[in-house]
Amino acid sequence: MKNLFRTNKQGHNKALWNYFVKGTPRRRQWYAARLGAKQGAPLDARQRLAKELAASNDSHEIPHRDGFAVLPPGTFPEVDDIVGTAREIIAARESEITPGNKDFLQQGYLDAAHLSDDSPFLRFALRDDVIAAIARYLGVVPVLAKIDVWKSDNAPSQHHASQLYHCDWDDTTQLKIFIYASDVDTASGPLTLMEAEASDKLRASIGYTYGRKGYRVSDEVADRVVGREPQHEVTGAAGTAVLADTSRCFHYGSRVQQGGQPRLVGFFQFVTPTSFLFPPEGYKQTAPYRGLARDDHSELVRMVLGAV
C-alpha cells in the first residue's frame, strides 16, 4: 500500500502537501479520517466528551447549516479586557513589528510565548462555555492552535489573498473567533462570511479545490452561484465576537476603505485533532500551547491545550 506519511526534502509530509491539504473536499475528508484512525483512543475520548458537553451545555449555539454565530458585546466578561489589551499591544508594538506578507493586515502582535494564566486571552479561550460551544459544533474537543492580535488597514493594492473569498485548507472544519477590538463598519473591512450550506453549493458548482488553482473566488462568481442572501458582512461594535468555521464557510475580510477606521481584532483558532496543521503523528508534539497545561487543569482544558 502507498505510504501516505513520507516527508519530502523540506520535511513536509508529502501526502499532506501534495494531495490532501490541498485538493477536493472529498479527498481531504478521506485523509482526515485516516489521520483519525491513527489517533485511536485519545480521539475517541475527545468525541465522547464533546457529546457529553453537547447534552449538558447549550449556550452559544453555532448552527451547523450556517457555520458561524455572532455574539454581541457583553456576552463574555473577558471581552472588555481583550479589547483594551489588544489596543494597548498594538499601540505599544506598532513601530517595532516586522511587516508580514500582507500589506493590508498585520498579524503577530501578541507574543503568545508569554501568555500568563491571568491573560484575558487565555481565560477567554479556556472558558467552559466557549469550549463547549466549539466542541458541540465540531463534534470533538478542539485543540487551541493560535491566539493573536491583528490590525487591518487600508492598502493601495487591489484586493488579494485573504481579501478574496476562500476556504481555509488547514482543516476540514475548524472554528476561529474574531473579537472586534474596534468598531467595525463596512469601511473598516468586516469579516464577510458565506453560510456553510451555500458554501457547499458554491464549492460543488465550481469544482472547488482547497489551496489549488481557483482557491480564491471572485465576488461576481459568488453572487452568481448563491446570490447575496447567504453572504453576511459582519459589522459590529468593539466587543462583538464572531465565531466562524473558516474551512466550511467561504470568507474574506480586511477590505479597509480609504478613510475607513483600521480594524483591530483579538484572534483565536481552534482546530480538530486531525487538523493538517499537525504532523501525521498528531498534535501531541506540536500543539503550540501544550506547555501551558498544568496538573490542576481539568481534563477538558488539558485537551484543548493539546497536552492529552
Ligand SMILES: O=C(O)CCC(=O)C(=O)O
Ligand atoms: O478578516 C480577515 O482579514 C480574513 C481572515 C481570514 O481569511 C482567515 O482568518 O482565514
